[in-house]
Amino acid sequence: MEWREFLGSIISNTSERDRIATEIGVHSVTLSRWVSGESSPRPHNMRQLLRAMPKPQRNQLQSLLEKVSSDVSDVDIDTSEQEIPYKFIMEVLDARASIPDLLRFWSITRLVLQQALRQLDPERVGMAITVVRCMPPRDGKIRSLRESVGLGTPPWGGDLEEKALLLGAESLAGHVTVSCRLEQIGDLQSNKTFLPAYQSEHEVSAVACPIMHACRVAGCLLLSSTQLDYFAPEARLSLVRGYTNLVSLAFTPNDFYDPELIALHIMPPPNLQQSFFNGFRQRVLRRMQNSASSESRIASTDAEQLEWLQIEESLLNLPPEPSHAQV
Template identity: 90%
Template sequence: MDWREFLGSIISNASERDRIATEIGVHSVTLSRWVSGESSPRPHNMRQLLRAIPKQQRNQLQSLLEKYSSDVSDFDIDTSEQEIPYKFIMEVLDARASIPDLLRFWSITRMVLQQALRQLDPEGVGMAITVVRCMPPRDGKIRSLRESVGLGTPPWGGDLEEKALLLGAESLAGHVTVSCRLEHIGDLQANKTFLPAYQVEHEVSAVACPIMHACRVAGCLLLSSTQLDYFGPEARLSLVRGYTNLVALAFNPDEFYDPEKIALHIMPPPTRQQTFFDGFRQRVLKLMQDSSRSEKRLASPEAEQLEWQQIESALLDLPPENKPG
């Protein structure tokens, strides 16, 4: 028996096949192709596979791999794949130290999201990651959150910022920001967790992790996957926590708020919000142009924030019958 036949015996059980595929971040059909010989796993795929299969079968598979590769060490289980690379952490710290304040948020968040996508979705099965940040307080309280920098792999577009919306108590991001605790939903359609969430197109599972500093919160990192229970494995959740901590370095200290100041409203659904974002870029540009004739010239992030606040006010002032529920 070679390693392909042995793997075939393991994944002959459909539920076990789906579990292993989810664990290593590939489609279940990919496992079948490895078994049939249509394709072969790369070394990092095989290491993930060795971690995912039951312990009693792991040694046998590794022994069979000796006949497949002249260097079986290629497939030794490498725990470094479950950790954020040290070199990348140093790059983020260097960026934090050297990038001007005005560019820091955009630069660091994009750095972190790009690396997170590479590590959390190496096979490109479909993932979206968005930085969700608190809107400035209204009457001393945070009433909503805004989706900010976001990146994704197909079927999501590369840059998700143009599709950003306001989120509130009805969302997983809102719940996590209020509770200051990571939460994940393995199946958004069934959602037996009783956590608040709405399902966007292509999204099957999701996780959100609060962005914290000194027991204060600035929002959360929100991740979506096309795969069922993709964020179930603890190793993957650990990576989510790590990348969230790196994202926190992009924020100013005054952008973190005491949890008791978070009092989110229920925001209208995406379809209702969209009309308020039509012409968003044009309005931001006009604010910047108008400010050029005044003493205080607005930079793009400042103008965007003012426009977001205008939209938030309009949505919060909608009559109750125009809001969900």
């Protein structure tokens, strides 16, 4: 028996076909095309297919697939990977209890993002994860969000913080922060829903989850993938929610705001923002040096925040551009 025939016998059950398709993030019609031979799954899809298989059929399907592809010969189909390891959760809690206040945000977010990348993109097909946080209120209202700590696997760079931007109502992150509800877009190129989003380079699908505490919001965790419908499986969305909750431990209570205070503006697109960030590190250093000669000495995090506020003010005062097209 060939693997296509075996898969066909499994998905002849319509409910099982739909479950498997949802689990691996493809359309049910795609499964039928694999069975008929109209198309073949990519190595990544083959591995996802095995992980979605019911236990009784996994080994047999893997044996059949190994006859036509070496990419599945060493697949680990342990379903425990669908949950955040308990040992790691304890590691984050220990960090929360022991790390000094000044280092807590950076240390915990880096720790969580590194583990999230390992678990959500184990085959390194390409993912970016960024912590997006609210800028301080202006006249009592929050006008924009800023990308903060970010990590990625190729084709994204390892550290994304140097490419951080300000986001507003035009972005998926902005929409999720305002609504306080997780949203995912399976195909940014053909997205026709109400969700606004700029599509960055390499980005094919995306998901954002609000960072919440006591019904208040601090921003969101934003994830992008090079793969179509990568965040469609419910198991993957559950991991996104879990890692977002862990990221929330990096924030202080004062970092969370009543959703009624979120009144985001439309921020300029990345190409227009970039010039305002040129020399950012030099300006931060200059602020610190100037403060060193006075009694009001400021830390690097405070100097960075002041620079972000200056950039936000400049961007908010720019005239609106007709090129702010939405995806």
